[in-house]
Amino acid sequence: MQSITPMAGVRLRGVWSDELHDRCRAWLDGLGLGGLTAHESGTDAHGAWQRFWLRAAPLDDPFDTSDLAQRLRLLPDDSDRDLDAEILAALLLSPLAFEFPSLDEWQSAVRLRRFIVQTGRRTVLAFDTEQAERPDCWSWTEATGFILLPGFELIPALEQTLWPDLSGRTYSFSCYRATEYVLLLALAKELRISHPRALAALQAQWQEKAIQSGAFHDTFLHEYGSLQTPLPMRYYVPGDRLWFRNPDEASAGVEGYEGSWVFYLGQGHFTNFWKPDQPYTLQSKCIELYHWRDGLRQGRIDEAIVEAQAARTLADPQATQRVLARMMRLRDPAGVYAEGGCIDASREAVRCVRPATWSLGVAL
Numbered sequence: 001m002q003s004i005t006p007m008a009g010v011r012l013r014g015v016w017s018d019e020l021h022d023r024c025r026a027w028l029d030g031l032g033l034g035g036l037t038a039h040e041s042g043t044d045a046h047g048a049w050q051r052f053w054l055r056a057a058p059l060d061d062p063f064d065t066s067d068l069a070q071r072l073r074l075l076p077d078d079s080d081r082d083l084d085a086e087i088l089a090a091l092l093l094s095p096l097a098f099e100f101p102s103l104d105e106w107q108s109a110v111r112l113r114r115f116i117v118q119t120g121r122r123t124v125l126a127f128d129t130e131q132a133e134r135p136d137c138w139s140w141t142e143a144t145g146f147i148l149l150p151g152f153e154l155i156p157a158l159e160q161t162l163w164p165d166l167s168g169r170t171y172s173f174s175c176y177r178a179t180e181y182v183l184l185l186a187l188a189k190e191l192r193i194s195h196p197r198a199l200a201a202l203q204a205q206w207q208e209k210a211i212q213s214g215a216f217h218d219t220f221l222h223e224y225g226s227l228q229t230p231l232p233m234r235y236y237v238p239g240d241r242l243w244f245r246n247p248d249e250a251s252a253g254v255e256g257y258e259g260s261w262v263f264y265l266g267q268g269h270f271t272n273f274w275k276p277d278q279p280y281t282l283q284s285k286c287i288e289l290y291h292w293r294d295g296l297r298q299g300r301i302d303e304a305i306v307e308a309q310a311a312r313t314l315a316d317p318q319a320t321q322r323v324l325a326r327m328m329r330l331r332d333p334a335g336v337y338a339e340g341g342c343i344d345a346s347r348e349a350v351r352c353v354r355p356a357t358w359s360l361g362v363a364l
Contacts (some may be wrong), residue, residue, distance in 0.1 A: 007062060008097040009053030012106060012224050016041060020103055024052075027107065031085040032072070035093060048075050054092045063232035063356040065090045066268035066282065076238075080114060081240065086156050086266050087113045090237040096224065101357040108194050108353050113239025115186035120263045123162040123182055125273045128172035129256035135160045135167060143208030154203045155192070175261045178273050179241055180216050182263065186239075187220065187350060195355050200282065201364050211362075219361035223346040230330050230345035234282065238266035240347040244285055247327070248293040249337035257292055257301050259342070260285070286327035287313050 003193045015246040028034040029213050033039030038055040041048070070084045076083035087110050091098050100106040134140070134334070137160065148157055160167045162181055184202075189201035205211065209305040211219050221241070225231035235240070246252040252259070262270040262280065269279035280288070287310050295306035352359040 007053045008094055009032045009051055009092045010094070010106060011097040011099050012050045012052075012103060013047065013099070015048050022154070024103055028052075028088075028104075031081060031088055033085060033088060033092070036089075052092060054089065061234070062093055063095060064234035065093065065236055065275060066234060068093075069267050071289065076117075083108055083114050083117060083266065085118075087238045090266075093235075095232060095235060096229070096239070098224070101352060102354065104194075105156065105352050105355050105357050108190055109349070111189040111193070112186055112350055112353065113237065115189045116182060116239040116263055117188050117265050119162065119182050120265055120273075121276065122165070123178070123271070123273050124164050124170050125162070125178050125275050126170045127175070127256070127274050129174045130170045132177070133171045135171070139293070142206070145212055148203070148207045148208055150207070154199075154206055155185065155188050155312045173273070174256055175273065177212065179261045179263065180212055182271075183216075183220065183350065187353070190353060191290075195353055195358070197355070198358065198360070198362070198364055199354065201362050205362055221348045222351050223348050225346035227330070227333060227345045231347065233330070233343045235327060236264040236347065237349075238264055240349065241253045242266040243344045244289055244342045244346045245331040245340075245344060246292055247287050247331065247337060247340055247342055248290075251292040251296045251301060252337070254296065254299065254301050258344070264274055264347075281327075283320070283324060284314065286342055287323050290323045290327050 025034060028037050032056075036054050038053055040051050043049065044053070050127045057122055068089055069082070072085065074082040074086050074087050077246055084316050098109075100109065108201070127184065132140070132146070134146050135157070137157045138146045140146045151335075155315060158181060162185065163242060164170045179192055181227055184206075188199055188202060191202065241263055243259050243261055246257055262272075262285070264270055265279060268281055270281070272279050272315050288306065290314070291306045291309040292301055295302040295304075297305075313323055327341045328343060329339070330345055332338050332340030350360075358364065
């Protein structure tokens with residue numbers, strides 16, 4: 001297994017002008033990270049580059065970002081500025097280089113992650129792998145999936161679907177489809193700011209056919225980390241989409257329980273779309289997945305049993321450590337159920353969105 005070089009941070013491509021330098025410095029200073037950020041320049045076969053990383057990582061373990069906001073004295077729940085600072089600091093701590101083609105693209109990536117976190121915090125859904133419900137602004141056919149009816153705009157339609165404080169009810173989703181809708185809403189909000197023509201193209205796409213499942217990943221996202229070069233198990237950037245795998249073959253055979261798709265919200269928390277006032281920690285998520293095996297009853301999972309068993313484990317420090325020792329391992333490859341745990345080697349992020357560097361698979 002190949003190791004990853006520590007503190008690779010962020011690398012920008014292109015010639016670095018005085019104007020770009022000043023803009024970048026003002027941005028970092030405004031987020032309180034200017035004095036913590038180191039910078040170097042260089043060239044390679046692809047041209048000029050600039051690299052940024054945290055000069056003094058404010059962590060005992062630089063790959064554990066769970067208490068990054070606390071160590072930087074940030075309040076991300078109350079401040080866009082502090083949430084952006086937590087996101088940016090986590091990027092600058094990356095064990096492999098986040099590559100951006102421009103400063104504009106880097107800034108959009110941070111803002112887009114902020115929209116993902118804020119959307120994920122507010123989203124409340126009903127878990128269902130067989131039924132799917134949407135507000136009246138959507139229409140469904142097997143060929144198209146859920147598409148927008150004429151006269152409805154994408155952003156408010158998604159908000160009505162995800163946020164019951166607006167719609168007055170919760171709609172049924174699988175966890176994977178839920179992450180697509182959260183990503184789509186966050187992306188649309190970023191495009192409204194930085195690339196309105198692309199937002200119009202996205203709206204037109206969802207009036208004709210929904211992009212979903214594998215096609216959604218291939219169109220909008222890229223992975224960083226792999227089973228060959230795995231990310232550290234406690235390294236997450238707010239706005240990451242990631243998968244926790246169920247390593248128990250029997251319970252993983254139940255539809256919807258193969259694993260769990262979530263977003264990292266920062267501050268050590270992961271989305272819980274079904275009980276958003278109880279976001280998961282890494283510990284509680286691992287323990288919940290472990291006890292899916294105990295809830296297996298005649299081809300389904302009894303959530304009440306899972307919840308009771310997880311609470312019992314969390315109340316017993318020795319039991320907690322035994323479960324975490326089994327689950328806090330990198331997952332096995334697809335189709336293998338051996339000694340692997342529930343932690344994936346990679347995370348997912350949205351590709352480039354700016355007009356000059358657009359790389360999403362939607363025709364403009």
